[in-house]
Amino acid sequence: MKLEALTKNDSKKVQNKIISGIRDLINYKNLEPGEKLPSERMLSEKFGVSRSNVREAIQKLEFYGILKPMPQSGTFIANIGVTAINGMIEDILELEDPDFKSLVETRILLELKTAGLAATRRTEEDLINIRKALDAYNKKVLDGKDAVQEDLLFHLAIAKASGNSTIETLMLIITPGIITNFEKHHVCDENQVVLAMKEHEEIYKAIENQDPQLAKEKMKLHFEILYQYCYKTQLS
Amino acid sequence: MKLEALTKNDSKKVQNKIISGIRDLINYKNLEPGEKLPSERMLSEKFGVSRSNVREAIQKLEFYGILKPMPQSGTFIANIGVTAINGMIEDILELEDPDFKSLVETRILLELKTAGLAATRRTEEDLINIRKALDAYNKKVLDGKDAVQEDLLFHLAIAKASGNSTIETLMLIITPGIITNFEKHHVCDENQVVLAMKEHEEIYKAIENQDPQLAKEKMKLHFEILYQYCYKTQLS
DNA sequence: AACAATAAATTGGTTAACCAAAATACTTAA
DNA sequence: TTAAGTATTTTGGTTAACCAATTTATTGTT
Incomplete structure (x- = not known):
């Protein structure tokens, strides 16, 4: 040896x-x-x-x-x-390295919260930033390119709009793990990527209209497929 | 100058x-x-x-x-x-230093989740560890001593029992900020500390009985006062 | 020309000496 | 005895030289 x-x-x-x-x-x-x-x-x-x-x-x-x-x-x-x-x-x-399941579970928890908070607290500036991220994502998708990063940035923009610096930090901490595991598991197929554009738009609208409940619901819908992929059950 | x-x-x-x-x-x-x-x-x-x-x-x-x-x-x-x-x-x-409000808001979010998950996934070993932390807290309180740390360890034991290593990590990250801000704001008075013993017991029982919904509810009750202290409104 | 062997340069990691601010010990003056 | 002033030591931070593994460049052989 x-x-x-x-x-x-x-x-x-x-x-x-x-x-x-x-x-x-x-x-x-x-x-x-x-x-x-x-x-x-x-x-x-x-x-x-x-x-x-x-x-x-x-x-x-x-x-x-x-x-x-x-x-x-x-x-x-x-x-x-x-x-x-x-x-x-x-x-x-x-502490062990985070597994994909726990990452996803945690991300959904944080995202549902940030969606609701952002709808309540977002400023006009926040709205502009979210819109920018959203447009960047759409452009990439319509060009047929990979848009995992732009997707993440859209969600981070919402996190920033939540006005909760702690949650924002935590989102940042789990983001790299999310991205690398996404690519490892090949989570995003073509259909989902296109569907996500509509879902994103709905989330944005709910935040713009300051409807926390709706924003949360739309976000939940957005994560439904990912959750089922991980847990084989519906997102409660 | x-x-x-x-x-x-x-x-x-x-x-x-x-x-x-x-x-x-x-x-x-x-x-x-x-x-x-x-x-x-x-x-x-x-x-x-x-x-x-x-x-x-x-x-x-x-x-x-x-x-x-x-x-x-x-x-x-x-x-x-x-x-x-x-x-x-x-x-x-x-990134700015986390403020007390955002810390509390985030903690409650994480704690409600860990309570539910722990009720579902806790092993016998988890149960023993939570019990230990609980007893340590009670002993300190009954001796009239400060028990902020033991309180935190009780909650961290639940986080560990949640089986979600990511959430556990995030809890650890926010814990020091929580403790220092607790002492700064003098959040814990005598009544709450004694009341918490009963609340802890109920949370433990719910986890032991593997009742996620109840565990979550009892945890919410446990944080009600803290939340009202920060936000002047009821925890929805 | 192609490939193997070898030598040189580059890399993150480690070590030890040095720096200025801060804490401590000591001296001195009242 | 006390308080102020001074010298010494200790501290985290910084710097530069060194190390071994690695990568790249060079050389040699077929």
Whole structure:
């Protein structure tokens, strides 16, 4: 058996090792919320890894809001308590790559919400942006070209119009996974792509007329086929 | 006027500059999906920033699934098309820090879903974990101590039982913002904390009995007060 | 001309030294 | 003893050199 490098795999292992090490430190030393983590140099020495590895792990935990590095001062533990940090890190370590089904399920959940919210809160500017995205999609489809991206941008425009920055962020996070899985599963056939133009138009109209209930319904209709593809049952 | 350092602010500006620079590169050079980005060294020189700055920006875009660094080979652009990348980066650059309202709105959306899904899909092991979290919360409350963290862990246990890894990830992402804003707004008073024990119990029972509709209803009830605090209207 | 072998250049990852701001320890003056 | 001032240490951030895997270019052989 060859001694392979497996650099990418290793690097993830190293990062998880550091993250769990930080968790243990917080537990063992019982660091209070708002306290400082040991310095990056100490951590790299303690865990036997490079300082850049430590910095990467810290950046990841920073993304999840657990740590906050302060220049020339130290990295501070978020003021959310030891118990929460333990639970969160435990979950973060176990996080697996999202499967297509869970992506779709989540996307539909978010999209139905954004459709309703956008209908309620959309500004005139939002409307213009959605219209632009819609036209771009139609043009691509009528030219017989692939329009997966334009489709996504139409939906992201609605997300932005929802006035909920958190949902918008979450939509962005799941979007790449959606696109790559779409292409992998060959979800979009010719009929659906053309049908979607009409569905999009109806969604747009509902948002324009500020009818949340209708916008939600039309969005649900729009996702019916995709949902059935994943779950073999109707979208309730 | 003093020439202040503003290191933290600057570093964000630098990162955005790099990210938009990368976007422009992709547009201008019209890099096809799956192609390589210019090397980190070239980018750092082109943008007049350090290579570590470039690496950080790349790591951020990696998180959003737009870039994928390959050791000793290059950083590859996700196979999601130029248009989608443009739209996504545009949004990422404009992303603002989540406000409390949007956090709560999103949390309720996710929690109602996880409650229903957990009721349908929970395993025996899930049930045990939820029970544990529930007991931990009760103990803290009965001891008259703060139990915000234990509360969150109860809800995260339900999220895990939902069997939807994507939603679980999203819950984790919004959790720190929730906790810090909770403390800022002093949302939890004594009455609610005690009342929550009963509500939690009912949610648990519904999940145990695999009654999705009831679980969702009980969860909605559980969030009623918080929602009214944010929006001054009833949770529809 | 085509292909295999080899050498050079390029790549992301890693390491270690350095920087300026910040925190701490120490000294000094009242 | 206390408070102010100063020197030292510690900190995250930055830089540049280095590493090994990879890719590309070159050379050599048939």
